[in-house]
Amino acid sequence: MxxxxxxxxxxxxxxxxxxxAVDIGxxxxxxxxxxxxxxxTGRELIVSTDACVEGTHxxxxxxxxxxxxxxxxxxxxxxxxxxxxRADAVLFAFVVPDLWRASLVDIADGTxxxxxxxxxxxxxxxxxxxxxxxxxxTVIGSTLHAVARRGAQTGDRLLVTGSLGGPGQAVAALYxxxxxxxxxxxxxxxxxPRLREGMALALAGVHAMLDISDGLAADARHLAAAxxxxxxxxxxxxxxxxQVDVVAALQSGEEYELLIAASVTVATQLCERxxxxxxxxxxxxxxxVGVQSEGAVEIVGLPDPxxxxxxxxxxxxxxx
Amino acid sequence: MxxxxxxxxxxxxxxxxxxxAVDIGxxxxxxxxxxxxxxxTGRELIVSTDACVEGTHxxxxxxxxxxxxxxxxxxxxxxxxxxxxRADAVLFAFVVPDLWRASLVDIADGTxxxxxxxxxxxxxxxxxxxxxxxxxxTVIGSTLHAVARRGAQTGDRLLVTGSLGGPGQAVAALYxxxxxxxxxxxxxxxxxPRLREGMALALAGVHAMLDISDGLAADARHLAAAxxxxxxxxxxxxxxxxQVDVVAALQSGEEYELLIAASVTVATQLCERxxxxxxxxxxxxxxxVGVQSEGAVEIVGLPDPxxxxxxxxxxxxxxx
Numbered sequence: 097m098x099x100x101x102x103x104x105x106x107x108x109x110x111x112x113x114x115x116x117a118v119d120i121g122x123x124x125x126x127x128x129x130x131x132x133x134x135x136x137t138g139r140e141l142i143v144s145t146d147a148c149v150e151g152t153h154x155x156x157x158x159x160x161x162x163x164x165x166x167x168x169x170x171x172x173x174x175x176x177x178x179x180x181x182r183a184d185a186v187l188f189a190f191v192v193p194d195l196w197r198a199s200l201v202d203i204a205d206g207t208x209x210x211x212x213x214x215x216x217x218x219x220x221x222x223x224x225x226x227x228x229x230x231x232x233x234t235v236i237g238s239t240l241h242a243v244a245r246r247g248a249q250t251g252d253r254l255l256v257t258g259s260l261g262g263p264g265q266a267v268a269a270l271y272x273x274x275x276x277x278x279x280x281x282x283x284x285x286x287x288x289p290r291l292r293e294g295m296a297l298a299l300a301g302v303h304a305m306l307d308i309s310d311g312l313a314a315d316a317r318h319l320a321a322a323x324x325x326x327x328x329x330x331x332x333x334x335x336x337x338x339q340v341d342v343v344a345a346l347q348s349g350e351e352y353e354l355l356i357a358a359s360v361t362v363a364t365q366l367c368e369r370x371x372x373x374x375x376x377x378x379x380x381x382x383x384x385v386g387v388q389s390e391g392a393v394e395i396v397g398l399p400d401p402x403x404x405x406x407x408x409x410x411x412x413x414x415x416x
Numbered sequence: 417m418x419x420x421x422x423x424x425x426x427x428x429x430x431x432x433x434x435x436x437a438v439d440i441g442x443x444x445x446x447x448x449x450x451x452x453x454x455x456x457t458g459r460e461l462i463v464s465t466d467a468c469v470e471g472t473h474x475x476x477x478x479x480x481x482x483x484x485x486x487x488x489x490x491x492x493x494x495x496x497x498x499x500x501x502r503a504d505a506v507l508f509a510f511v512v513p514d515l516w517r518a519s520l521v522d523i524a525d526g527t528x529x530x531x532x533x534x535x536x537x538x539x540x541x542x543x544x545x546x547x548x549x550x551x552x553x554t555v556i557g558s559t560l561h562a563v564a565r566r567g568a569q570t571g572d573r574l575l576v577t578g579s580l581g582g583p584g585q586a587v588a589a590l591y592x593x594x595x596x597x598x599x600x601x602x603x604x605x606x607x608x609p610r611l612r613e614g615m616a617l618a619l620a621g622v623h624a625m626l627d628i629s630d631g632l633a634a635d636a637r638h639l640a641a642a643x644x645x646x647x648x649x650x651x652x653x654x655x656x657x658x659q660v661d662v663v664a665a666l667q668s669g670e671e672y673e674l675l676i677a678a679s680v681t682v683a684t685q686l687c688e689r690x691x692x693x694x695x696x697x698x699x700x701x702x703x704x705v706g707v708q709s710e711g712a713v714e715i716v717g718l719p720d721p722x723x724x725x726x727x728x729x730x731x732x733x734x735x736x
Contacts, residue, residue: 121642123498123626124464124555126562131460140451141461143539144444145507145554149546152511178443187465189509189552191472219463226469228548232509234465235444236556242446306443322441 105197106223109204116208117218125219130184130238139238142181146172150229153350158270161199163285165206165231171309172233173214173289174352178307179244180298181237183216183291188233191226203231214291239298245322247304248357252384254327255302255356255363257290258376260312261340264348279337287352293374294354300366302358308351312381313393314407315355320391323357329382332397346395346405357384425517426543429524436528437538445539450504450558459558464495470549473670478590481519483605485526485551491629492553493534493609494672498627499564500618501557503536503611508553511546523551534611559618565642567624568677572704574647575622575676575683577610578696580632581660584668599657607672613694614674620686622678628671632701633713634727635675640711643677649702652717666715666725677704 110117119125133139148168150156159167169186176183188207192200211218216235262283266276276284290307297305304323308315312334320327329346336345353376358366363380370378385394395405430437439445453459468488470476479487489506496503508527512520531538536555582603586596596604610627617625624643628635632654640647649666656665673696678686683700690698705714715725 122564123495124462124501124557126499126564127461127463131454131458131558134451134454134461135458138451138455141447141454141556142444143447143505143507143554143556145509145540145542145552147509147511147542147544147552149511149544151547152545175443179446181444185463187463187554189465189467191467191469191548191550220465222465222467222552224467224469224550225472226548226550227471228511228546230511230544230546230550232465232467232542232552234463234507234554236461236463237444238451244442244446 102223105200108201112201112204113208113218116211119219120221127185127219134238137240139240140242142176142179142237142239142242143234144172144175145232145234146175147230147232159285161202162206165203166210166286168231169207169210169233170287170289170352171350172235173210173291174307176235176237177290177294178305178354179239179242180294180305181239181242182295183214183235183237185219185236186211186216186233187220188218188231189222191224191228191230193227193229196229241298243298243302243305245304245306245319248319248323248325248384249303250325250384250386251360252303252357253360253363253380254329254382255358255366256312256335256353256379256381257293258353259335259337260351260353261336261345261348263350264344265340277339283337289352290354290376293376296373297354297356300362302356302362304357306355308353308355309349311347311349312355313346313395313405316393317391317407319355319357320393324387324389324391325384326386326388326392326394327382328385328394328396330397331395333379333381335377335379342399343403343405422543425520428521432521432524433528433538436531439539440541447505447539454558457560459560460562462496462499462501462557462559462562463554464492465552465554466492466495467550467552479605481522482526485523486530486606488551489527489530489553490607490609490672491670492555493530493611494627496555496557497610497614498625498674499559499562500614500625501559501562502615503534503555503557505539505556506531506536506553507540508538508551509542511544511548511550513547513549516549561618563618563622563625565624565626565639568639568643568645568704569623570645570704570706571680572623572677573680573683573700574649574702575678575686576632576655576673576699576701577613578673579655579657580671580673581656581665581668583670584664585660597659603657609672610674610696613696616693617674617676620682622676622682624677626675628673628675629669631667631669632675633666633715633725636713637711637727639675639677640713644707644709644711645704646706646708646712646714647702648705648714648716650717651715653699653701655697655699662719663723663725
């Protein structure tokens with residue numbers, strides 16, 4: 097890299113990333129180690145891209161620069177977790193307004209904190225000036241056992257990781273001008289991609305999986321539609337955080353927990369042994385009750401049976 | 417995908433892409449065919465990400481929606497071309513203000529027009545609302561012979577594809593409120609990624625390569641610095657477009673042509689046989705004159721030897 101402000105900013109970020117950033121400096125990165133491992137093991141490549149945009153996914157005052165970086169990468173890595181993949185490489189595209197320049201090193205530090213424990217490397221990036229801050233993260237992973245949204249079968253149990261409702265509660269509080277409760281804020285500001293959990297679930301032979309980004313209700317419907325099945329979720333079983341209403345938990349998006357369909361045998365075994373390996377919980381919340389070509393989700397056990405659960409809430413940014 | 421405005425917009429784009437879009441609908445895409453080909457042939461993975469931002473890379477009135485889509489992908493694919501890679505897969509992250517929604521189908525159509533002839537597939541995407549339009553493109557390619565910026569050797573010839581100066585001239589005219597000349601506008605609005613050329617150059621055994629995104633002068637300096645060599649460029653040899661000043665051509669960025677260092681033998685053979693295979697020109701513009709740890713570029717043959725060529729112009733968006 098030659099001189100120039102843009103290169104100086106990239107250098108500052110590279111200093112923050114240290115040994116985490118590799119193969120940067122050419123027009124594109126050569127993923128030699130991953131290519132060789134694919135040859136040696138037959139792993140399959142998994143890729144996804146995810147944008148985090150100021151004013152859409154968060155307001156600037158809600159999060160520290162560190163959290164903005166960490167959260168953006170966690171959201172992208174969660175898509176690999178949902179496929180049962182390991183994270184191998186990450187690329188960033190930053191769009192940075194003038195007023196954000198001083199925060200860039202802290203944002204880079206936040207990304208590093210989430211990438212480092214995954215074992216992935218930062219292999220590429222792009223830095224552009226722009227009027228609205230955004231961070232688009234592309235993740236490249238691999239797995240021997242990719243798990244899709246389709247594949248759920250009649251009789252399967254439905255499982256979820258973690259406790260739901262935090263991000264929804266935090267965003268509601270922030271919009272209302274209140275400080276969110278600590279647990280809810282943590283779940284919104286510092287989500288953890290369930291990579292190790294996703295790999296273990298894939299290895300255990302679960303039938304279908306996705307991450308909860310639109311809310312459990314909406315994502316259950318995605319899984320049902322992809323698999324061509326009908327799901328029944330028991331609201332009384334849904335793991336919720338402190339002070340969270342179950343209907344709010346069903347609609348809380350950007351959870352980055354996993355929703356899984358697995359045979360009774362696999363589900364039982366997973367639930368029995370789960371706590372030996374993982375800190376996060378795994379909870380049985382329902383079942384696949386039958387086949388239905390367009391998919392459907394029935395929610396039972398609601399405290400007030402007349403209450404209507406919205407399936408398309410969450411994060412449809414284009415709904416007026 | 418369930419109902420919702422966001423999904424409707426994705427569906428409209430998917431309709432535009434048709435068979436070009438594959439493996440979309442899960443949290444991440446599984447690149448099965450590419451993974452198997454890597455196993456079978458030992459190709460290496462190449463990845464890059466590139467953002468195109470309204471107000472930074474273009475003003476809205478300068479380009480049609482179709483051109484905005486086409487140009488964004490071409491710029492990203494050019495990074496694969498510079499590595500000598502084939503394009504295998506493309507992912508898009510759109511940030512779309514309300515006023516841009518009606519243009520999205522045309523933008524998608526523009527991306528398709530550039531992706532289709534490459535043989536790559538669109539395997540993933542992200543659609544977010546935001547105040548500033550941007551399109552971030554991630555490209556995944558593969559090659560048996562990756563070419564980097566480092567590798568140029570003393571005595572190598574320097575070659576460039578195409579004719580330079582168009583984008584610089586077009587942007588200058590647009591900023592001044594004039595309609596650019598047709599050739600210059602075409603070079604700015606519809607750049608062609610030199611993928612086939614890059615693959616042929618890699619196969620021929622060139623020593624170093626990069627694409628001209630910051631301007632020939634600045635990019636020559638990048639190549640010199642990465643290779644630890646001193647370059648001499650003969651301005652009189654630089655292929656320029658109609659009505660283009662050679663100094664402007666040296667500083668014209670976003671050309672998406674290739675700058676190559678190759679041994680005399682390889683360069684001679686390439687220049688002799690080039691026209692049999694390719695429509696775009698290949699021109700000898702200089703040589704590697706020696707070793708210099710931090711790299712350096714000398715430009716000779718300028719019409720006015722007192723004129724100063726800027727090496728850091730182009731597209732440093734963070735220079736005031």
